[in-house]
Amino acid sequence: MLIPTLTAVVAMMAMAMPGGSPAGQTPGTDVWWYPEQPRQGILLRLVVTPDTARTSGTAEAVVEGSLAGQALHFEPLADGRYQAVAAVPVSARETIPFPLTITYAEGEPEHHFVRIPVARAAFPMERLRVARQFVEEPDSALRVRIEAEREATREVHRRSLGTPRLWQGDFARPAVGPITSAFGTERVFNGDVQSRHWGVDLDGEQGDPVVAANRGVVALVGDFYYSGNVVYVDHGEGLVTAYLHMSEVLVARGDTVETGQPVGKIGATGRVTGPHLHWLTRFGRVSVDPMSVLELDLSMFGAPAHPDTTVAP
Numbered sequence: 001m002l003i004p005t006l007t008a009v010v011a012m013m014a015m016a017m018p019g020g021s022p023a024g025q026t027p028g029t030d031v032w033w034y035p036e037q038p039r040q041g042i043l044l045r046l047v048v049t050p051d052t053a054r055t056s057g058t059a060e061a062v063v064e065g066s067l068a069g070q071a072l073h074f075e076p077l078a079d080g081r082y083q084a085v086a087a088v089p090v091s092a093r094e095t096i097p098f099p100l101t102i103t104y105a106e107g108e109p110e111h112h113f114v115r116i117p118v119a120r121a122a123f124p125m126e127r128l129r130v131a132r133q134f135v136e137e138p139d140s141a142l143r144v145r146i147e148a149e150r151e152a153t154r155e156v157h158r159r160s161l162g163t164p165r166l167w168q169g170d171f172a173r174p175a176v177g178p179i180t181s182a183f184g185t186e187r188v189f190n191g192d193v194q195s196r197h198w199g200v201d202l203d204g205e206q207g208d209p210v211v212a213a214n215r216g217v218v219a220l221v222g223d224f225y226y227s228g229n230v231v232y233v234d235h236g237e238g239l240v241t242a243y244l245h246m247s248e249v250l251v252a253r254g255d256t257v258e259t260g261q262p263v264g265k266i267g268a269t270g271r272v273t274g275p276h277l278h279w280l281t282r283f284g285r286v287s288v289d290p291m292s293v294l295e296l297d298l299s300m301f302g303a304p305a306h307p308d309t310t311v312a313p
């Protein structure tokens, strides 16, 4: 079936709506996701059950899809289902399109086009005062530095799309302190410069430990103008976390870190009003609320497909 019939899509959406349908009970292809109505700027989990009538015997299906322009990495589970993590951008509207192709050993591939309902997130606004140097137009030398730093982070995100999955099991909170500024907050600096807060701020004292949220490879260490001392960890398959404004860095580029392993210490370097951890989480080009990665039940993902793979720094 090259073009899905309307009934097929409606049937899939009906199956995938609140509660979804347990795999294996319904003939045909099944799509399920969690949360059922993801809000703007979070990660979600997608589970696809190919038509079991077409996967009999040893034949396996290939599941391919994308969300928000990011190619997804579907992994087979032991029970025949396929699972992926995906990101809903802050800019998503009422629904987000999820094109999906399932290729079976024989016959035509199946194409589906699912629309996932998206809930509006209520992003707060805050006014901050920072040192004047951070809100003035940077001079040309500084602009070159800032752009080089941005490019270095973009390169980390690009490379992560080609890194095999290194993360394993649930994600951990990198610092124990409470949230002092939520993801997505609209910010007014010194009365006029506006931006959106693309991470979450966790409170802490200078020198408090900062730990890796999950297993990964240290892809970037730097002393950046706005972000201060930074560590970027590539968890593979497009998932990257970063730890900013630290007073000290305890890892080097190319190091493999495990969940909970110290990567640095809380500090107040870069554009800050005081010591805290700015924790950033991105899936490909999409920034998401880092707290949403803690809410995902990722236990169904098994060991990484290539646990011994190391990423060249």
Ligand SMILES: [Zn+2]
Residues within 6 Å of the ligand: 181, 197, 199, 200, 201, 277, 278, 279
């Ligand atoms: Zn922050």
